[in-house]
Amino acid sequence: MKKVLPFLAVCALSLNSYAQQTPFEKSGGTETATYQELIGFCKQIVQKYPEAKFLEYGTTDIGKPLNLLVLSKSKDFDPVSLRAKGKAVVLINNGIHPGEPEGIDASMMLIRDLLEKKKLPENVVLCFVPVYNIDGMLNRSPYSRVNQNGPKEYGFRGNYRNLDLNRDYIKTDSRNSQSFQQLFQEWKPEVFVDNHTSNGADYQYIMTYIATQKDKLNPAVSAYMNTQLIPVLLDKMKERKFEMIPYVNVWGDTPDKGYEGFNDSPRYSTGYSTLFNSIGFVVETHMWKPFDQRVWANYGFMDELMNIVEKDAKQIVETKRKADESIKTQKTFPLNWELDTAKKATLTFKGFEGVHKSSEVSGLDRLFYDHNQPYEKTIDYCNDFKPTQSIEKPWAYVIPQSWHKVIELLKLNGVQLKQLGKDMTLNGEMYRITDYKTAQRPYEGHYNHSAVQLRKDTMSVKFYKGDYVVQVDQPVNRYIVETLEPQAIDSYFNWNFFDSVLGQKEGFSDYLFEDMAAEMLKKDPSLKARLDAKRQTDPKFAQSAYAQLDFIYKQSPYYEPTHNRYPIMRLLQPVYLK
Known part of the structure; x- marks a missing residue:
């Protein structure tokens, strides 16, 4: 790590020459901006530079608006117009966990430097969420992350409702999530970055990354990301003295036992963005490395990523466009995944020997990473996932209008819906929930379901004027299928949206x-x-x-037919809808 310091010092000296210093720079790399300082900075930027615009999207659980700072060299800030011009959109999300603030401070400096040095890209529009979890950023202290090496004070992981917003992308309990989805669907980014700080195992790297799980991403987009973008990005970061490897998700107690890729389901930021064919990165700086090094690593990552997207913008835009088109006609959709342990690769890993010694607290053995014993080893790495369950899409889903939140979320995520113009009896498939497991303790405010077992019945059901029909011929088909099929890991059913159908209303004496x-x-x-x-x-x-x-x-005509019946019909054949 000592080799990094001269480089950091040079960076600090050169950047400190600019007039609009950030709190990070003024403190010598020991402090992160407060919410007030961050918003004040953004407002100063847009006052000084016409290439920047500061937008508001809805509100958050603490009553403050969710902001977006957009940098556009052409001064065009209309997403529709920019898409028509073939501009690639890079969306950078900061402070989903405000106790992990590196992205906030790095973005402030990058924004200023790009504008001050007139280095805005021609083919890329940069969109920064200055802080997503405003609630958590305002809950500031030096204590909530006990093992983190700086800054002096920082925000808190949970929001005003104590929700972890990086589990809220499907269930959308928070207003933060509602506002973010509005923003995401308006800008439809080709590339999405979510800045974080990791804990866990110790190793030599300042930063690791989680890329969108390659097997879940559209094949053409995945091929570009894995064969072109990531190799170049890693080389560039190594040149900056910030060598990176995939996020360390260990099998045993130490990384040298090997590890696996992260299975980012739709509840997570990059799992959500994958549903819309966006390349996603979760950037994870290591919490025990010095704070200033973590910020500069984050700065370098965003800068190098922007340069690559600028160079490949035409290819990236066209690849996503084709992916969106192909999703319209895709027939089979994987719903759940598992690690394919038969496919095992290796990677070169730079770590520290994990040794055990007697604990001064308990007197028992404890793990200790010995920095006096650095190593470079070839270790096992698995990052192939295979679907364990898939579904053939129907022609359409029919949703009773009574399920308000389902309808609102589908609309929020760009799903096109039609309403029945009159009462109609439709024939299609209805699921009967025959078995499921429910968590014994709450997780993010829910008692999640899992291991859902279904019986599929073909029947006629009466629907009413105003009920909704969702045809599965849209670029957002993955979102439609993975939320409406109850057996999917992050379906609306598994997040308890339909629990009332599980309650029997009549019985017998x-x-x-x-x-x-x-x-x-x-x-x-x-x-x-x-x-x-x-x-x-x-x-x-x-x-x-x-x-x-x-x-x-339950086998008599007295038993209510709607008990345990999933209320959404799978309509297999086209129907004339009035």
Whole structure:
């Protein structure tokens, strides 16, 4: 790490010559900007430079607007116009976890330097969210990240509702998420960067990265990202003395045992952006490296990424356009994924020996990374994922208008919906939820479902004027399918949007239903046979009078047909919708 310091000192001296110094620079690299300083900086920038515009998108849970600072060399700030001109959009998100503030300070300096030095790219429009979790940034202290090496004070991970916003991209409990999705869908970035700080294992690198999981991204976009963009980016960062490797997601207790890529489902920022064919990066500086080095590494990453996108802008824009078009006609969609352990690669890893010594606290063994024993080893690395479950898309989904939040989120994410002009009985597939698991403790405000088991029935169901039809022939098909198919890992169902259908509204009184049940068994020998078979295979069931009555009740016309029935129809054939 000592080799980095002279370079950092030169950077600091050259940047400090500019008039608009940031709090990071004024403090000698020990402090991060406050919210007030950050917003004040952005307002000064747009007053001084016509190539910058400061926008507001909705509000956040703390009542302040979500801001976007846009840099456009042509002074065109209309996303539709810019897309028509073939400009590539790079969206940089800062402060989703404000205790990880490097991106905030690095972005402030990069914005100023690009404008001051007149180095704005010709073919790229840069969009910066100065801070996403404003709520957490205002909750400032020196204590919430106990193992972090600076700055002196910083924000808090949770927002005003104590939500982790990097788990909120599908369920959208926060106003922050609503406003961000509005922003994202308006600008439709080709490249998305989410700046973070990591904890976990110790190693020699100042910064690691999570790229959009390559197997989940559209093949053409993935091929460009992995064979062109990332190799060049890593070479450039190495030239800057900020060598990088993939995020260290260890198998054992230390990295030399090997590790795997990160499975970024849609609840996460890059999992969400993947649904819309955007190349995504989560940048992870290492929390125990000096704060100033972490900021400069973040600065270098954004600068080098911008340069590559500028050079390849035409290719990147065209590749995403083709991906969006191909999604319209794609028939099969993977819903869930697992690591393919049969495909194992290697990478060169620069770490520190993990040794064990006696704990001064417990007297037991503890892990200790010995910086006096640096190493360079070839280790195993798995970054191939395979789908474990896929679905054939229907022609359309039909959604009762009563499910307000579902409708609002689909609209927010650019999904085109049509409404029925009159009451209609439609024939299609309906899911029956036959089994599922529910978390025993809340996770981000929800008791998530998982391991959903379904029975698919073809039936006729009455829908009403104003109910919604979502045809699956859109560039946002992945968002549609992965939220509306209940078995998908981050479906609306798994985030508890439809829990009311799991509650039975009517039942029976056992002492009264006994005689009716006995009569039903006399009249329906097949029902009696099914009951006898159930008794034979399930001893617990055989010893429960109530369970046997319930078995009969649920196969009678008295049992409500909507209990455990997922309310959204899969319409397989085109229907004329009035």
